[in-house]
Amino acid sequence: MARTGRIGEFELIARYFAPLARGFTGAGGLKSDNAFLSGDARHDLVVKTDTVVAGVHFLGDEKPGLVAAKALRVCLSDLAAGGGTPFVYQLSLALPDAWTEAWVAGFARGLAADQRRYGIVLCGGDTVVSPGPLTVTITAFGKVPRGRGLTRAGGRAGDELWVSGTIGDGALGLRAARGQLMSPALERRFRQPQPRTTLGVRLVGIATAAADVSDGLLADAGHIGEASRVGIVIERDRVPLSAPARRAVTADPDLWPEILGGGDDYELVFAVPPRRRRALLRAADAAGVAVTTIGTVGEGRGVRLTIGGQPAHAPRRGYVHF
Amino acid sequence: MARTGRIGEFELIARYFAPLARGFTGAGGLKSDNAFLSGDARHDLVVKTDTVVAGVHFLGDEKPGLVAAKALRVCLSDLAAGGGTPFVYQLSLALPDAWTEAWVAGFARGLAADQRRYGIVLCGGDTVVSPGPLTVTITAFGKVPRGRGLTRAGGRAGDELWVSGTIGDGALGLRAARGQLMSPALERRFRQPQPRTTLGVRLVGIATAAADVSDGLLADAGHIGEASRVGIVIERDRVPLSAPARRAVTADPDLWPEILGGGDDYELVFAVPPRRRRALLRAADAAGVAVTTIGTVGEGRGVRLTIGGQPAHAPRRGYVHF
Numbered sequence: 001m002a003r004t005g006r007i008g009e010f011e012l013i014a015r016y017f018a019p020l021a022r023g024f025t026g027a028g029g030l031k032s033d034n035a036f037l038s039g040d041a042r043h044d045l046v047v048k049t050d051t052v053v054a055g056v057h058f059l060g061d062e063k064p065g066l067v068a069a070k071a072l073r074v075c076l077s078d079l080a081a082g083g084g085t086p087f088v089y090q091l092s093l094a095l096p097d098a099w100t101e102a103w104v105a106g107f108a109r110g111l112a113a114d115q116r117r118y119g120i121v122l123c124g125g126d127t128v129v130s131p132g133p134l135t136v137t138i139t140a141f142g143k144v145p146r147g148r149g150l151t152r153a154g155g156r157a158g159d160e161l162w163v164s165g166t167i168g169d170g171a172l173g174l175r176a177a178r179g180q181l182m183s184p185a186l187e188r189r190f191r192q193p194q195p196r197t198t199l200g201v202r203l204v205g206i207a208t209a210a211a212d213v214s215d216g217l218l219a220d221a222g223h224i225g226e227a228s229r230v231g232i233v234i235e236r237d238r239v240p241l242s243a244p245a246r247r248a249v250t251a252d253p254d255l256w257p258e259i260l261g262g263g264d265d266y267e268l269v270f271a272v273p274p275r276r277r278r279a280l281l282r283a284a285d286a287a288g289v290a291v292t293t294i295g296t297v298g299e300g301r302g303v304r305l306t307i308g309g310q311p312a313h314a315p316r317r318g319y320v321h322f
Numbered sequence: 323m324a325r326t327g328r329i330g331e332f333e334l335i336a337r338y339f340a341p342l343a344r345g346f347t348g349a350g351g352l353k354s355d356n357a358f359l360s361g362d363a364r365h366d367l368v369v370k371t372d373t374v375v376a377g378v379h380f381l382g383d384e385k386p387g388l389v390a391a392k393a394l395r396v397c398l399s400d401l402a403a404g405g406g407t408p409f410v411y412q413l414s415l416a417l418p419d420a421w422t423e424a425w426v427a428g429f430a431r432g433l434a435a436d437q438r439r440y441g442i443v444l445c446g447g448d449t450v451v452s453p454g455p456l457t458v459t460i461t462a463f464g465k466v467p468r469g470r471g472l473t474r475a476g477g478r479a480g481d482e483l484w485v486s487g488t489i490g491d492g493a494l495g496l497r498a499a500r501g502q503l504m505s506p507a508l509e510r511r512f513r514q515p516q517p518r519t520t521l522g523v524r525l526v527g528i529a530t531a532a533a534d535v536s537d538g539l540l541a542d543a544g545h546i547g548e549a550s551r552v553g554i555v556i557e558r559d560r561v562p563l564s565a566p567a568r569r570a571v572t573a574d575p576d577l578w579p580e581i582l583g584g585g586d587d588y589e590l591v592f593a594v595p596p597r598r599r600r601a602l603l604r605a606a607d608a609a610g611v612a613v614t615t616i617g618t619v620g621e622g623r624g625v626r627l628t629i630g631g632q633p634a635h636a637p638r639r640g641y642v643h644f
Contacts, residue, residue, distance in 0.1 A: 033370055034403070053454070130375045132375070139461040153354065211355060
């Protein structure tokens with residue numbers, strides 16, 4: 001039904017979303033129902049869908065540009081774990097009843113900035129109004145050389161386990177965003193994830209298995225273990241922490257379970273045979289991303305945590321995320 | 323957070339959704355973050371995302387199997403308009419806080435039935451819990467011969483305008499579902515759309531432009547007109563009606579605006595040059611779908627309605643659908 005003073009769906013699309021699809025012919029200017037993606041025998045498409053809900057996956061009053069960045073980047077993080085180069089995306093936007101054009105304009109500006117940053121283009125989607133909270137679903141497409149995409153399966157006994165960047169900043173950043181911890185740097189990490197797109201694409205042919213750290217390091221390493229049918233040992237003291245996270249956990253060691261088990265880091269965790277260690281370090285250097293070996297892949301099943309080499313109780317938090 | 327007596331996300335996926343992905347290797351049993359779709363130089367992928375919200379796009383207390391069918395079929399209807407053969411789909415399920423496993427089981431059974439019916443397989447997605455109403459987003463993928471997919475653009479002056487099946491049953495079916503009209507047949511049409519997948523794929527090389535009738539016949543014909551930069555004339559007395567719709571509008575001629583302007587028919591409206599009329603009729607026959615010519619494509623812009631050849635006032639309903 002028409003609402004006085006607000007524009008309709010078609011005008012909304014024409015004004016804010018069609019400009020985001022300009023760089024991709026197959027989107028047809030968003031004037032048709034469908035997008036068309038040309039086949040290419042040398043590549044596979046890597047595809048991932050993620051949904052974020054206001055008040056669940058981001059703060060209910062988050063700025064529209066940051067909502068756009070979060071929705072897009074959690075998907076790009078998955079593509080990175082698959083070894084994909086970002087290509088195009090579909091957007092479904094369920095706006096709350098009280099949506100405003102200013103909000104949509106800010107959201108579209110956020111998407112535009114990330115399109116430039118990650119070289120990705122809108123190719124289609126849907127816009128609805130819902131009595132519920134703002135809900136954004138993005139299906140992102142990447143390209144990966146044919147048959148060489150990375151999955152959680154493929155890790156082998158003898159591989160080393162690596163992570164990119166630093167771990168725990170997402171969970172501690174949520175605390176910071178809620179005012180429970182004082183750290184603008186950590187808060188920024190939570191609000192604006194930095195998907196490791198430059199590293200992921202370079203792990204093709206190097207890593208045997210990979211996942212992004214979205215459910216928590218222990219849970220995501222566990223997913224690799226399950227899919228690869230291997231056991232994983234992680235040494236806590238090797239897990240790389242940012243300076244503010246190090247300070248926080250030194251002051252309060254009870255934060256360790258959140259660091260290892262909380263989610264939203266959007267780093268990569270991956271298995272690499274020792275003979276490819278040098279190739280990995282070169283790739284990480286080219287990607288401009290630090291990588292750290294934090295454990296080993298072996299026989300057996302499950303994730304075991306050691307502290308200074310001694311078996312420790314692995315916190316379970318993060319295994320269940322709804 | 324874990325909820326007593328209910329299973330977690332990973333178990334939900336393993337129990338109800340992984341079985342739906344068995345037929346597609348690229349889904350990796352839903353054990354990795356991503357799906358991988360192999361490129362193919364002879365085809366394009368046709369891609370469409372649609373979101374349906376409980377209480378907005380289907381009745382809030384709709385049976386889970388019918389919710390699944392509706393969510394999937396509105397997408398398949400778009401693929402049909404693009405000339406695509408259904409291939410795989412991604413599913414994002416935002417469950418309300420009070421979700422039950424029985425509901426998810428019924429929803430998955432509905433998907434399984436439609437997967438068999440339309441030859442489509444789940445390839446990935448996301449599941450979240452939301453404080454809002456049940457929201458289902460599906461991104462469906464079809465295949466179409468390279469560069470030959472149908473869009474709303476391409477219609478030319480001199481083409482004839484055609485529709486599949488019967489028009490108005492969706493809008494009248496909503497009335498029936500609300501108890502405002504007595505017709506089990508129309509109610510079924512609203513609750514269980516029948517996307518014209520067998521016809522759409524056969525319109526490639528025959529139709530110059532196509533859309534599905536989801537916003538209402540006049541609006542969707544208007545979209546073709548705009549994208550093709552042509553004017554369209556529709557003769558109301560040629561618009562094919564089902565027997566119950568004919569009875570309803572004979573009893574109450576005020577229903578005409580709903581028939582022509584309401585949505586949810588999920589028929590196809592398309593333009594065909596007169597010289598391809600015979601090819602169209604053969605295609606429709608092979609598809610097992612009736613087609614009717616309802617108007618003409620000409621110079622100018624906009625959609626004009628005639629009744630018995632005389633210019634009439636075209637109802638505007640349907641142009642704005644939120």
